[in-house]
Amino acid sequence: MSVRVGVLGATGAVGQRLIQLLDPHPEFEIAALTASESSAGKTYREAAKWRVDAPIPTDVAEIEVGATKPEAVPDDVDLIFSSLPSSVGQQVEPEFCEAGYVVSSNSSNGRMDEDVPLTIPEVNADHVDLIEVQRDERGWDGALLKNPNCSTITMVPALEALDRAFDLTDVRVSTLQAVSGAGYSGVSSMEIIDNAIPHIGGEEQKMETESRKLLGSFDGAEVQLHDMDVAASCNRIPTLDGHLENVWADTAEDVSAEDAAEAMEAVTGVDLHSSPDQLIKVFEEPDRPQPRLDRNTEGGMGVAVGGFRETTDGVQFNCLAHNTMRGAAGASILNGELLNKRGYL
Ligand SMILES: NC(=O)c1ccc[n+]([C@@H]2O[C@H](COP(=O)([O-])OP(=O)(O)OC[C@H]3O[C@@H](n4cnc5c(N)ncnc54)[C@H](OP(=O)(O)O)[C@@H]3O)[C@@H](O)[C@H]2O)c1
Structure with a gap:
């Protein structure tokens, strides 16, 4: 069964790459998209000035973009990909983790925090288990995993x-x-x-x-x-x-x-x-x-x-x-696959 996923910052340069890679993904199904207040309420087609050199996925184009807050994302979403500006991620990513969502984030906030795993699965997949320490320390049901800078x-x-x-x-x-x-x-x-x-x-x-x-x-x-x-x-x-x-x-x-x-x-x-x-x-x-x-x-x-x-x-x-594939969107998705394989979802 596919994992239902949400994308925060879905209209941006990295967000669009996430959509391009997630739409045909065999493990993940796009269930929620968010961006800034100026995009909320519009269809994804209207909100995202689509600039990827492949057509906008037609089913995703008609999804309504929500505000970037946990209440705007359905409870049955199991995994969140975040490509927000770091100042925004700093504030809202912990709110999503607190609300029980597992977040695979591309934003730079928190990457060097001692209880936040920073992973490239081919290099240091074992670090993902730092999530156990994070959950103990922060009392989260959710979790925060980061990929590095591009x-x-x-x-x-x-x-x-x-x-x-x-x-x-x-x-x-x-x-x-x-x-x-x-x-x-x-x-x-x-x-x-x-x-x-x-x-x-x-x-x-x-x-x-x-x-x-x-x-x-x-x-x-x-x-x-x-x-x-x-x-x-x-x-x-x-x-x-x-x-x-x-x-x-x-x-x-x-x-x-x-x-x-x-x-x-x-x-x-x-x-x-x-x-x-x-x-x-x-x-x-x-x-x-x-x-x-x-x-x-x-x-x-x-x-x-x-x-x-x-x-x-x-x-x-x-x-x-x-930089937007291996360095950003592809890196977050690969980390999402790692979280799924290791049973963190
Ligand atoms: N580009 C790269 O190659 C790359 C590589 C590695 C890491 N990163 C990191 O990835 C993140 C995203 O980068 P990007 O290049 O995709 O940026 P971007 O093109 O500027 O996109 C930013 C996204 O965040 C949304 N957003 C902006 N302000 C918001 C707010 N106050 N509340 C909610 N959503 C807000 C935007 O929505 P609207 O469209 O509604 O404004 C848009 O969806 C950054 O942290 C960046 O450092 C980027």
């Missing part, structure tokens, strides 16, 4: 492969991030055309902290952050989708460029519907991956890497992922 998700699967084989000590990363990462009203065309913006507010800190939580160890009570040092520099560029990142990874063990590529190529997906068979695609061509050519690797759920070079203390490489 720029963090892009590099972490590759880092995990290196860490497992060669022990990471230091990571330096510089990003080239697509405009869709800022949401529909995030960056104006006058700002970004013929330009690059060497600042994305709060993004560096997210990459530096979330990556250490994802690669940290969970002992059943708490997550110990990985002790590697991570420093990031984030840039917005005029691509539409797909974040490209240049990574310098220092390791305790010796690693060659070939070793690093082999370790990443060996990473498989997990037994969840949205996880690709091969998580990391390795390119041998030095000028790949590229956003326009490679963002749809494995239906947008894969990570593409290339450009391996040995450095004094490790390796340098480039990585790329689709």
Whole structure:
């Protein structure tokens, strides 16, 4: 039987990707959509300025958008996907959890809270059981699970492969991030055309902290952050989708460029519907991956890497992922599949 799901922030850039992926999903059935007060009461077709490069699902288009509060969502909804601005998520996500809903959230609020699991199922699925601690501490029947920031998700699967084989000590990363990462009203065309913006507010800190939580160890009570040092520099560029990142990874063990590529190529997906068979695609061509050519690797759920070079203390490489698919909507759905499989719904 399918799980009835609701989507908070359903009209936004990530919300629309959630609808695109959920409509044909074999485990989930869309039962409720919410957005801001200005969208509430309209049909989804009227409220969402549909910008996905696939038709709006006809059955979803006629659903009435509700206000973003627990009372507006039917009780028989088992799972909520949240793609709200973090200031809104901060306030309403706990209200949904308190009301008994399990929330798989893409918003940045609460990701580093000690009792909130932050997961990429192929990397640290075991951290989901932090929900038991969360429920004890907060007295919730519901639960809150987070996926990381889109720029963090892009590099972490590759880092995990290196860490497992060669022990990471230091990571330096510089990003080239697509405009869709800022949401529909995030960056104006006058700002970004013929330009690059060497600042994305709060993004560096997210990459530096979330990556250490994802690669940290969970002992059943708490997550110990990985002790590697991570420093990031984030840039917005005029691509539409797909974040490209240049990574310098220092390791305790010796690693060659070939070793690093082999370790990443060996990473498989997990037994969840949205996880690709091969998580990391390795390119041998030095000028790949590229956003326009490679963002749809494995239906947008894969990570593409290339450009391996040995450095004094490790390796340098480039990585790329689709920021609204693997980096946002697809990541939340994959976490929803994990919650379902682990019996949290
Ligand atoms: N875009 C990405 O690649 C990406 C990647 C990772 C994480 N994220 C995170 O995902 C979240 C959503 O991002 P986005 O790019 O989809 O943003 P967006 O395009 O601006 O969409 C925001 C959504 O939230 C709704 N909303 C805004 N204010 C609200 C309020 N006061 N009450 C209830 N609903 C409200 C909007 O509804 P209306 O249409 O009615 O205004 C819309 O549905 C953010 O936290 C962002 O940081 C985004």
